[in-house]
Amino acid sequence: MIRWLAGRLLQTLATYALAVTLLFIMMRLTPGDPLAGLSDERPLPAEARELLRRRYRLDQPVLTQYADFLAGALRGDLGVSIAQHGRPVTALIRERLPATLLLGTTALAAMFGIGIAVGVLQATRAGSVTDRVLGILSLTAYATPSFWLGLVLTWALAIEWHWFPVAFMHAPLLDPDAGWWVRLTDLLWHLVLPVTTLTLVSFGAVARYQRAAMLEALGLGAIRTARTKGLRDRSILWHHAWRNSVGPMLALFGLWLPLVVAGSVFVESVYAWPGLGTLAAESIGSRDYPVIMGVAILVSAVVIGGNLLADLLHGWLDPRLRPSQ
Amino acid sequence: MTMLLAVRDLRVSFPGATGPVYPVDRVSFELARGETVALVGESGSGKSLTGMALLNLVPAPGEVAPGSSVSLEGTEILKLRGEPLRRIRGARIGMVFQDPLASLNPVISVGDQIRETIQAHLPLGRREARTRAEALLAEVGLAGTPEGYQRYPHQLSGGMRQRVMLAIALAAEPDLLIADEPTSALDVTVQAQILTLLEGLRRARGLTVLLITHDLGIVAGRTDRVLVMYAGRIVEAAPTAELFAHPAHPYTAGLLGSLPRLRGPRQPLRPIPGQVPSPGDWPAGCRFHPRCAKSFAPCREEPPIVEVAGGHHMRCWLGKSGDSA
Ligand SMILES: Nc1ncnc2c1ncn2[C@@H]1O[C@H](COP(=O)(O)OP(=O)(O)OP(=O)(O)O)[C@@H](O)[C@H]1O
Numbered sequence: 316m317i318r319w320l321a322g323r324l325l326q327t328l329a330t331y332a333l334a335v336t337l338l339f340i341m342m343r344l345t346p347g348d349p350l351a352g353l354s355d356e357r358p359l360p361a362e363a364r365e366l367l368r369r370r371y372r373l374d375q376p377v378l379t380q381y382a383d384f385l386a387g388a389l390r391g392d393l394g395v396s397i398a399q400h401g402r403p404v405t406a407l408i409r410e411r412l413p414a415t416l417l418l419g420t421t422a423l424a425a426m427f428g429i430g431i432a433v434g435v436l437q438a439t440r441a442g443s444v445t446d447r448v449l450g451i452l453s454l455t456a457y458a459t460p461s462f463w464l465g466l467v468l469t470w471a472l473a474i475e476w477h478w479f480p481v482a483f484m485h486a487p488l489l490d491p492d493a494g495w496w497v498r499l500t501d502l503l504w505h506l507v508l509p510v511t512t513l514t515l516v517s518f519g520a521v522a523r524y525q526r527a528a529m530l531e532a533l534g535l536g537a538i539r540t541a542r543t544k545g546l547r548d549r550s551i552l553w554h555h556a557w558r559n560s561v562g563p564m565l566a567l568f569g570l571w572l573p574l575v576v577a578g579s580v581f582v583e584s585v586y587a588w589p590g591l592g593t594l595a596a597e598s599i600g601s602r603d604y605p606v607i608m609g610v611a612i613l614v615s616a617v618v619i620g621g622n623l624l625a626d627l628l629h630g631w632l633d634p635r636l637r638p639s640q
Numbered sequence: 641m642t643m644l645l646a647v648r649d650l651r652v653s654f655p656g657a658t659g660p661v662y663p664v665d666r667v668s669f670e671l672a673r674g675e676t677v678a679l680v681g682e683s684g685s686g687k688s689l690t691g692m693a694l695l696n697l698v699p700a701p702g703e704v705a706p707g708s709s710v711s712l713e714g715t716e717i718l719k720l721r722g723e724p725l726r727r728i729r730g731a732r733i734g735m736v737f738q739d740p741l742a743s744l745n746p747v748i749s750v751g752d753q754i755r756e757t758i759q760a761h762l763p764l765g766r767r768e769a770r771t772r773a774e775a776l777l778a779e780v781g782l783a784g785t786p787e788g789y790q791r792y793p794h795q796l797s798g799g800m801r802q803r804v805m806l807a808i809a810l811a812a813e814p815d816l817l818i819a820d821e822p823t824s825a826l827d828v829t830v831q832a833q834i835l836t837l838l839e840g841l842r843r844a845r846g847l848t849v850l851l852i853t854h855d856l857g858i859v860a861g862r863t864d865r866v867l868v869m870y871a872g873r874i875v876e877a878a879p880t881a882e883l884f885a886h887p888a889h890p891y892t893a894g895l896l897g898s899l900p901r902l903r904g905p906r907q908p909l910r911p912i913p914g915q916v917p918s919p920g921d922w923p924a925g926c927r928f929h930p931r932c933a934k935s936f937a938p939c940r941e942e943p944p945i946v947e948v949a950g951g952h953h954m955r956c957w958l959g960k961s962g963d964s965a
Pocket residue numbers: 654663681682683684685686687688689690699700701702854918919
């Protein structure tokens with residue numbers, strides 16, 4: 316067991332190292348110049364350019380830059396932003412991460428909660444009107460572009476009816492000395508529309524997978540046995556059937572987990588949500604190499620970690636996948 | 641002997657291309673308390689559906705047709721819904737199936753699959769139920785240790801799995817055990833062990849057993865009575881010894897003729913030509929007559945039920961013409 320875990324961990328680390336290397340190389344292969352945006356479209360004087368290149372070590376061979384990056388990253392230093400005139404990347408990320416974490420975690424929980432409930436309900440009523448209506452609704456929601464839905468929701472619920480704020484994470488005029496309760500409700504208030512948008516456009520995928528997985532599980536002989544032995548419906552549905560459907564759900568969860576740190580560029584832009592998604596989009600636009608790498612190693616860590624987590628959870632929930640002692 | 645279960649005019653219908661078909665068609669029989677009765681017949685004759693109907697568990701889209709009756713000591717099982725029905729399943733009637741691997745839940749430990757059955761019917765706490773489950777494991781010949789309790793179905797052999805199924809079926813102390821081909825998926829040596837175990841459990845608990853099988857070979861010496869089923873109907877019913885000595889219905893005689901004999905002169909096996917027609921294609925009159933060597937003109941009409949000897953009945957025209965047994 317320990318050996319298997321160690322092997323799995325080592326494999327994950329190797330994948331991660333490879334991913335980071337590829338990211339670095341690919342970033343440098345794409346055309347573009349991080350210094351181009353610094354002077355508002357006017358060409359930089361040659362000597363200023365040289366100075367900046369030396370300052371950001373862009374004059375070094377790419378391999379040296381990569382080695383520097385790695386050495387720094389291992390010390391927890393991700394370098395400084397070029398577009399933001401030398402601000403440390405770690406500070407930028409630390410500033411943006413909480414907003415994305417909050418939005419991503421809430422939306423992930425909501426999309427899986429709703430998706431699982433809808434999919435299970437559909438599977439238990441397969442072929443019924445309920446099943447078909449829910450299927451059409453979730454597919455439609457899934458096919459809706461998030462920025463469009465965001466704009467529609469903003470227009471209807473924020474601008475027309477004033478139920479929710481239009482944008483941002485806090486009310487701009489909020490008294491900075493307000494009590495924690497006031498600040499918390501204000502935050503949750505601002506969270507509703509972005510979370511709703513993200514959840515609506517994504518729960519359909521979860522519902523579809525859940526429906527299929529649950530239909531298969533409900534057909535198992537084990538479910539027939541559970542009925543013949545007189546278990547309660549709730550136990551048959553969740554303890555027996557649902558637990559046999561978690562494989563695909565965990566894989567899907569692993570795939571969506573990066574949402575927690577990567578955020579959604581569209582949703583963040585529509586609601587001016589100060590998260591990592593917009594930071595990443597900006598840094599890619601301006602070829603701000605250190606920031607791109609900083610965000611990329613964070614996101615790819617969660618991508619690969621999410622995969623590992625899904626595997627481990629699946630092994631924990633399905634004894635057939637555990638390594639034999 | 642007191643009557644435990646009375647089945648009257650049991651019909652199971654499935655939607656067919658041209659109206660409903662009846663794979664189980666007006667089946668009637670009774671089980672006395674403590675009796676062991678075999679239900680035999682070729683594949684497709686409707687044995688399993690009959691067994692499932694006794695628990696009001698006919699798989700959709702099949703359903704029990706109106707006018708059918710299954711009475712457990714006066715309780716009409718087919719009219720029950722919800723909680724009262726759940727209280728019958730497992731608690732009054734237990735069931736085991738042919739394929740124990742497919743019938744057990746792969747992601748729940750075998751001990752817990754027994755324990756939850758106990759807790760679904762008896763007012764016991766988790767610890768007491770677990771202790772009982774361990775005792776049951778020991779009773780069916782498996783290790784009643786914490787390690788034995790914690791094992792999963794895929795870690796057991798076929799015979800061990802069927803032992804677990806028996807423990808589950810008996811966990812809530814039912815009066816009646818329906819064993820649907822309990823040994824058909826097992827090696828011959830293991831078959832004998834399971835049948836011996838079943839016999840021991842039956843004796844110790846005073847169980848009534850309905851043994852469903854296509855194998856007349858395991859019926860002799862182990863059962864009190866035999867019901868022979870063909871194409872949705874019971875065509876012959878007799879005490880076991882009487883049936884083997886004087887099979888009256890040509891179908892029964894055919895089943896016995898296709899059985900290898902251990903004693904007496906060697907005879908070539910004579911399987912019945914052809915196979916059971918599917919429920920939509922049953923011939924009018926006696927359903928066996930197209931395959932019957934002794935068929936004659938009246939067989940195109942519905943055959944009468946005749947008493948061949950005390951407690952020995954059959955559904956055949958031969959009984960009328962005196963040209964029987
Ligand atoms: N889900 C179903 N849908 C349609 N027809 C069915 C279904 N289940 C059973 N049947 C029909 O009922 C007939 C009897 O089925 P049943 O399973 O009771 O037979 P059996 O005697 O137990 O045979 P076996 O020895 O193969 O288990 C089958 O031949 C089939 O035509």
